[in-house]
Amino acid sequence: MKFEKHIYSLEETEQLALNLAERLEAQYTVTLEGDLGAGKTTFTQALAKGLGIKRTVNSPTFTIMKQYEGRLPLNHLDVYRLADSDEDLGWDEIFYGDAVTVVEWAHLIEEDLPEERLAITIKRIAEQERLFILEPIGTRYIELCEELMK
Numbered sequence: 001m002k003f004e005k006h007i008y009s010l011e012e013t014e015q016l017a018l019n020l021a022e023r024l025e026a027q028y029t030v031t032l033e034g035d036l037g038a039g040k041t042t043f044t045q046a047l048a049k050g051l052g053i054k055r056t057v058n059s060p061t062f063t064i065m066k067q068y069e070g071r072l073p074l075n076h077l078d079v080y081r082l083a084d085s086d087e088d089l090g091w092d093e094i095f096y097g098d099a100v101t102v103v104e105w106a107h108l109i110e111e112d113l114p115e116e117r118l119a120i121t122i123k124r125i126a127e128q129e130r131l132f133i134l135e136p137i138g139t140r141y142i143e144l145c146e147e148l149m150k
Helices: 010-023 040-050 091-095 106-112 139-148
Strands: 003-007 029-033 065-068 074-078 100-104 117-124 130-137
Touching: 003 010, 010 040, 010 139, 029 040, 029 106, 040 074, 040 100, 040 117, 100 106, 117 139, 130 139
Parallel strands: 029 100, 029 117, 074 100
Antiparallel strands: 003 130, 065 074, 117 130
16 A cells, blocks of 8 residues: 655645654654655654754764654664665664654665554655655554545
């Protein structure tokens, strides 16, 4: 099951992320896929804002993970540099702790991801237009997407 949403502005991207943030709880995992410049970090910044995070959120490209405190803690991972790596960063603590986790380039650690998660692919259609494809994996994520798309 997949849900699709066309977005035509930065404001619409932010609104989608804010709406999602309102519905997230601890131990929720959101994975983000998309080409460079598709909007993964922009989406994560808006999601963090929706979680009440005041700090500036930027891509953790060189550190792999950054953590932020808000209504719920946020683990923001960019695992691009883990391609072809067998490194275990303590996935259980990351995914099953008290935080929401966002993983950019998640396909690179597919075998380490929680069985249930919300997989989002962002496709750049034009300068401002994006297609968000939400694929809920697990019952709570299906319900989350149904609520989000109302």
